[in-house]
Amino acid sequence: MLLLATLALARPALSQNGNGAPNGAHYNLNIIGVTQAKNPPLTGSDRHTIFVPLVSDQNGDPDTLASDTAPILLTQGPFTVCDGNAFDPAVDCKGNVVNKTGAVFQLPCNNLTSLGLVVPCTSNGPGSIASYQVWARVVGTPGGNGTITLCAFDQTTLTEVCNTDEVLMRNKPNKFTDITKTLTTLVGATGPAGVGNYPLFASGFSGFFWDYDNNGNKVLQLRFYLTPQ
Template identity: 40%
Template sequence: MKRAIIYMAVVTVAIGMLFTVKTKAAAITGNGAPNGAHYNLNIIGVSKDKTAFMDSGIGHRIFVPLSGKIKINLLPGADFAVLDANGTDGNGATFSLPNPDPDNDGVTSYTVWARALGKPGGKSVTTPCAYLDGVEYCSTSNVVLVRDKGKSSFTNVTSQLLYVYIDLDGDGVEERYPLFDSALQDYFWSYDNNGLKLAQFRFYQN
């Protein structure tokens, strides 16, 4: 049976106006990212599908189609790890990461920063999604990366990437659900690529 799908309006919004997500202040470097140890994840757009075995959990990269939408399935784990790097085989990729906000109090245990690299002109949209009773819900907030000419700088995308903002109870008011909240199941990032060769995400522990 096919899963029913509910598409929420996919827009980038100023989440801080509705919800407060607190992150620890850190010194910023010349590329816009914090200074300090981090986990680096590269999402690489390719024109040809990959055929090699990529379920070894080794590496910090995920391959996705240069054009089109795929799922990056998310699993809770003690550490950050790419479990399936091939997002071009029709089954999506798989990424493991710690629960960012177990208490849903708006205080995350780590922050996420992102930038677009590669040939100018590409764009990607990353949207957190999840299921409930076979129905797909996607957040009204997302991460839009555009590769313009010149230097590319990091932007803090913690609130857009680690939470799903939806009106689950239908009362006209959005609720905030952190990744792996028990209210929803089977969390994933919907990655919609339009020619972006490289999206770089950095995860910094608070």
């Protein structure tokens, strides 16, 4: 919460620099692909890294889904890596095991006006709602590609619902891309308010996670910029 407050006092002007990313204060998150599972629990610290498989489709399944071995589960609150190890039981920021395997990242519901949300964000305490942009790029060798998007489960049908806006992240060109809607909105989903763009942690959905299908990306860098409305 302290970090979120600090960022709020230094909101970026969002002018871009040479690497394509906006200038200004931001929260960094690095999603690192590794060939061997990490053994330490990697919980309970101020880390900004999450370790996932370098290649997702080890068992013929190309996606890092909630039913797979290394999902990135999402919970609501100030930006925090609750559990940076996607290879062991997933632990949220309160110390609760929430899945048999996976990493856990905590972030606010995004109420950015340009997302065109059909329902507003619902507060879950201090720092649980914010207006922000998400920028991403891939760095590191040998290079690769992958896709990442937001998914959740429909609480009525118990079926998986994924964002229709999916981004292919490549090693070149090595510049940041705005993927705010991809990672913080269920685009074109069917929910309690009909078909539309639903925010993170919207009522009617549960089990939000990032579906990251990695095919050799060493480091996926994410930057979160608080944005004035």
